[in-house]
Amino acid sequence: MSNVRNGVVASNVRNGVVVRDVLAGEWIKFATLRSTWWTLAMVAALPVGVALLVAVTGSLAPEDTVLAGALGNAVVGLVPAGILGALIVAGEYSGGTIRLTLAAVPVRWPVVLAKAMLAGALVFPVALAAYALGFALAAALLPDHRPGAPVPALLGVALVYVFVAVLGVAMGTAIRSPAGAVTAVTAVLLAPAFLAPLLTRLAGRRGSPGAADEPGGGSRVSGSAETDSAERRLSGTVSPRPTRGPGTSPAAAPARAPRRRARHTRPTSSCHRPGREPVGTWSLLLVASSLVTSSRIGRFAPAGRVHGRRPGPARSWKFDPVTGGQPSKISNSGHGRRADGTRRRPSARARRTDRCGRRGPGWARPRCSARVHCRCSSAPR
């Protein structure tokens, strides 16, 4: 019995029993709801829709590749992927199902892991297929454009979807409320797109902070120049403002503005890549939210928790159960005396000590909990 924990849990994990069964359970949970399917349908529909929109409206510069058009504004498509991840967790908290899930799988990390795996595994093929379809449709509609090299770029985009879905799971675990998690994940995805141009401009005035990005070509989805604008589109930095740079050609579509600006300020094409900034921001946020997540996995107290409630005065019943509802006089039982005047035993609150044997009001004693053990200079009582 001494080593039960290690024995039971470890053997299960080693056999893969826990994670496999939990993953299967998560799949059933996903598959038996309509809302999750709708969200996944959005993940599939947006890339195709955006690619068609770009192709039909012909809003692609002559020298741009079809790939750039197909991957345009991918951030918009990422939002439902993040929402999907968030709902997989937060949806359980709102309905109370999480209590059953955690009672069925009392060790928590397999649950979070299974949800992240499921979210990632769902969006990867869906995003890949959707972008491939969008690319194929755009290529058919835009025969005059160079197609570009789709293989690493499409896989890379699909991987970003996995990343964002996992981010959504982290957000859902940390925030627990569906509305809050959805808002947070949307804000996290869109904020870099809105802020990046401002920050870029700010950084541009200060010198060349983009130099740090210079040798990073290998880590990019693709190092070829033709995916540059695709990446920029991925980052959502496409600006609808008319360009005012000196090199503006009349044929340039509004969507070309960032590229023009980038070219203008930094002549080398690989110099500055706005597409990397959101990814960097997301990474930071992922780390931050996973820290919050890990701190919340252990504590579980939805519905009926009484966090923050201060110890109040001794409870007194408002109604007399004998007379059936007539308010009755409450004696001065709080003054150490019984109703008949004899001394009362000090209340539980006055008598209680912490595990280190210290006595006194709560603020004077160290807070002890299952997670934060109080340090005792003397032996615990």
Added chain:
Amino acid sequence: MSDRTVASVIELTNLTKVYGGRRVVDDLTLTVHPGRITGFLGPNGAGKSTTMRMILGLAAPTAGRATVLGRPYRDLPEPMRHVGALLDARASHPGRSARDHLRFLARTNGIDRRRVDEVLELTGLTSVADRRTGGYSLGMGQRLGIATALLGDPEVLVLDEPVNGLDTDGIRWLRRLLRDLADDGRTILLSSHLMGEMEQTADHLVVIGGGRLLADMDMRTFLASHSRGRTVVRSPHLDRLEPALRSLGGRVDPDPARPDTVLVEGVSPQAIGETAARLGVALHELSPRTESLEDVYTRLTAATVEYHSATVGHGAKVPPDAKVPPGAKVPYDTKESS
């Protein structure tokens, strides 16, 4: 599980939970034994649900430990096969059908899919099993919760308010079901606010108040040791009868609900009848009343929430010892060996 020889299936040792400085469960030491239905009573906020959640590993104890079948819940492999729980009726996603709800739980614990149909049949949900649970009535949701608890055919059942929302048939069904399960040697911990229901269902009582143990004893012993035998006396001439009864050492309280009626304590019904005959007073009713669990429980818990009333009824003075049951000052630990 084959190991039915474990004497104490649920064991709480100095279990304590502090939420924001407030002791919701305070040093609770308790064992729940197999083969009987243990009723778990306490006023709102007494810590019942928190205790149940700690048993199920949903809340971490601040101090002490809770074990099920000799080990912490979290260390049970496939826990649903050992412990079935009903914590609240609305624990299913409204967009999911009852069958799917049970199916995913069964899958996580390696329970056969046929068992899902079995428990649906058992709880009478087969006809609505494929409807989304958002449209369920409270009673149907409660039945689904019971189905969830029974899914793994567990030997321990922890049920929080299982009769809420059930109709009369449902309550009778549940009572019979729990009785059968207990006779089968399983362990059942059941909380309820319905005292009448609890009195009929439970064999053993655990009462907590303010997070502390107030009583842990056999139901009959509990009632016997705490009830006051009283007699209902109705008569149009109470003004003549009352002084005579008081002179016999009885305590006479008017019944707040009915006129011409008093509750007499400390005088036997025979003595009351003879006294009435001697005085030539007509009696319209003379019936001994044994206190129900509700009366005893109310008195017991009222005393623990620091409530002392100086007056009762229509101003009758109460002897100080009458209000507070003898055991309420110190937590009981009179375990019956049943």
